[in-house]
Every structure is written in C-alpha cells, then in structure tokens.
Amino acid sequence: MRKLTPRDTILPATTVGLAPTVAQAHLAATGLGPAYDGISHFALSPEDFLPVVVLAFFVGLRGPREARLVLTALPPCWFLGGFAALLDLVHATVVLAALTSILFLTIGGALAANAKLPTSLSILVAAALGTVRGSADFAGVHDNLPNIVALLGICTGVFSAFAIAASVTLPLQRLWAIIAARVSGSWLAALGLLLAGWIWRYGALASR
Amino acid sequence: MKRFAGRWATATVFVALITFLPSAALAHIVKGEATGFVSGFEHPISGFDHIVAMIAVGLWGAQLRMPAIWLLPVTFPLVMAFGGFLGLIGVPLPGSELAIALSGLCLGAAVLTEFRPALWVAAILVGIFGLFHGYAHGAELPPGQNALLYSIGFVLATGLLHITGILIGILHRWPWGKIVLRGAGAVVLCGGAFFLWNALI
Numbered sequence: 001m002r003k004l005t006p007r008d009t010i011l012p013a014t015t016v017g018l019a020p021t022v023a024q025a026h027l028a029a030t031g032l033g034p035a036y037d038g039i040s041h042f043a044l045s046p047e048d049f050l051p052v053v054v055l056a057f058f059v060g061l062r063g064p065r066e067a068r069l070v071l072t073a074l075p076p077c078w079f080l081g082g083f084a085a086l087l088d089l090v091h092a093t094v095v096l097a098a099l100t101s102i103l104f105l106t107i108g109g110a111l112a113a114n115a116k117l118p119t120s121l122s123i124l125v126a127a128a129l130g131t132v133r134g135s136a137d138f139a140g141v142h143d144n145l146p147n148i149v150a151l152l153g154i155c156t157g158v159f160s161a162f163a164i165a166a167s168v169t170l171p172l173q174r175l176w177a178i179i180a181a182r183v184s185g186s187w188l189a190a191l192g193l194l195l196a197g198w199i200w201r202y203g204a205l206a207s208r
Numbered sequence: 209m210k211r212f213a214g215r216w217a218t219a220t221v222f223v224a225l226i227t228f229l230p231s232a233a234l235a236h237i238v239k240g241e242a243t244g245f246v247s248g249f250e251h252p253i254s255g256f257d258h259i260v261a262m263i264a265v266g267l268w269g270a271q272l273r274m275p276a277i278w279l280l281p282v283t284f285p286l287v288m289a290f291g292g293f294l295g296l297i298g299v300p301l302p303g304s305e306l307a308i309a310l311s312g313l314c315l316g317a318a319v320l321t322e323f324r325p326a327l328w329v330a331a332i333l334v335g336i337f338g339l340f341h342g343y344a345h346g347a348e349l350p351p352g353q354n355a356l357l358y359s360i361g362f363v364l365a366t367g368l369l370h371i372t373g374i375l376i377g378i379l380h381r382w383p384w385g386k387i388v389l390r391g392a393g394a395v396v397l398c399g400g401a402f403f404l405w406n407a408l409i
Contacts (some may be wrong), residue, residue, distance in 0.1 A: 047356055189286055190288065191356070
C-alpha cells in the first residue's frame, strides 16, 4: 500500500476547511455580502419568486415585445417600492399582504385564462407587483448602504428570473406545454384565493 | 493495485472527515415554515374521499379529451380554492360532507359509463364538487401555520393528484386501457358509495 502523499489529503482538507460550523442557507451572515443576500432572499421567498415567474410565463405567451416592455418595468418598480420602504414611507401592514394575494389572483387568473390583456395593463400589473413586493421586502428595514445593495441584489434576481422564465415560454408551440404554463397560473390564482381567506380569518398573523 | 489502494485510503479519510461535519445544519428551516408546507401538502392527500375524487377528475378529463383534459384541471384548483376561501372566512355551506361523498359517487359513475355531457355541464359539475372539497379543507385549516407555505403545499398536492389522474387517463388511447379506466371508475364509484353511507349514518 502506497503512503499517503500531501496531494491525497488536499480534497479532504479543503472540504473540512470550507465546512461551515452552522449551515446558514439563508445567507443572513455568510459574509458573501448584501448583494448575494438580496439575490438569495428573492430566490428563497416564494411570495416574491412565484408571481415573477408566472407573470413571465404570461407575458412570454404574449410575445417578445410585451415581455421586453414588462421586463423593463418590473425591476425598477421593485427598486422604487423597496426604496420607499427603506425611507420609512411604507410600513408592513396587512394591506401589503392583501395586495399580494390580489396580485397572485390577478396574474395567475390572467395566465390561466390566457387573457389577451392590453400591453399597458400588463405593464401596470408588473409595476404594481414590483412596488408591492419591493415595499413588503423592506418594510421596517433601515436605509443603510448594505440594505440598498441588498435591494439591488433582489432586483437583479427579479430581472434574471423574469428574463429566463419568459425566454423559456416564448418559443412554446406545443399545446401541452402551453397548458402546463396555464395550469401554473391556475395554481397561483388558487394560492391568491387561499391567502385572501387566511388574511380575512387571521389578519396580520397570515401576513407573516 | 497501488493506485487503487491509494484512492481507497483517500476515500476512507474523506468519509471519516465528513462524519465530523456539524450536525446542526439549519438549512431553510425558519420556525413554522417546514411544518406549514408539509401539513399543507398532507391535507389533500390525507383523506381517501378527496384523493379518489381528484384523481377521478383527471380520469374523466382524459376520457372527455380536448379541451376538457386541460379545462377541468385548470378550473378545479381555482374553484376548490374559492371553496377554501369561503371556508376560511366562515361562510356556512351545509351538507359539505354529503356533497363530497356524492362527488366520488357521481365522478366514479361518469368515468365508469364514459358519460359525455356538454363541456359546460362537465365544468359546472366538477366546479360544484370542487367548491365543496375546497370548503371542507378551508374550514378545517389549523391556525398558526405559515399561510403561504401551507397554501403552496395544499395547491401542489391537489394539482399533483389531478396530474396523476390525467397520466392514468393516457391509458384511454388503447382499447384495453379504456376498460381499465372504466374499472377505475367502478372503484371510485364504490368508494363514493361507502363514503356516502358513512356520511348518512
């Protein structure tokens, strides 16, 4: 049996060296920086991620022009909503949760019905989604530089997720694939209805 | 051989070191969230009356073919969620247990006989049953869960049950498959009769 050389121990040593003492998947304190915290916050928050993807499916089915226009509106509105919350202009209330459930219902319902909305209305819905969810993400958070960078990170996540999901939907021709996209809209609308019921029954408890 | 032994030793050291990794991996578990998703996912699949009805919707949709095969699964979650909404806000809807039992009976009979009504009739029938199923779920929702994750689990499980029904419904392409589907309809019908019996006594 050959003796172990230093090279044989590189992989185990590196693995152990990089192993965290506690696995903090939400990156609250990983040291990766606020931008990555923002991106991971978006990716790990279904209330942010799901409507963005479903909205992208919806406008993706409408064609590249509408998808591009909505893509240019959504992240800036998200930033404005978040920035307004950082400036303490918006507070975390049950109203934000209720608006979120209405947006789930609107976006999901539009996709499920494959509604032929005017482009201006699609942009308006995207702007509302960005403003509401951006505000909800940063309500009660102080306006220091790392938080603004985190907000930029979230906007980057929004832009990327929307662009990828819309580009996946744009070339869809097969009926079953379009139906699958529409079913996802139906599921989001169902989520919106259930959330509305939760908010009605439990109020602020449901908006956690 | 020596090379193999060296790699074996490396792997052994690697595995041994892996065992020293921390056990406190707190990945993603924010208090209450995992419970919310899991309990939401479990809710629709925890009762056979719900399972057979939802799978039967998929089977019937497959028998009715286009556009029912996609219209029913798109419609059902929405109507069911509306029923859940009514249950959550406390609107009284008497006879929901009876209607749920009847749904198994009627949907089973529809699959068994390959009943082909007009599309709007099928959609309304499925919608009414979906409303009662959703209502029962909504009225029973436990407090203190994470609303969003619970709802995601709930809707996902419901949708997956439909997809299961639709996938089984692919058998309808073949003559023997049609017989199998009708047999499945008979099983759902018997289940519905059993649940109806339990609801009445």
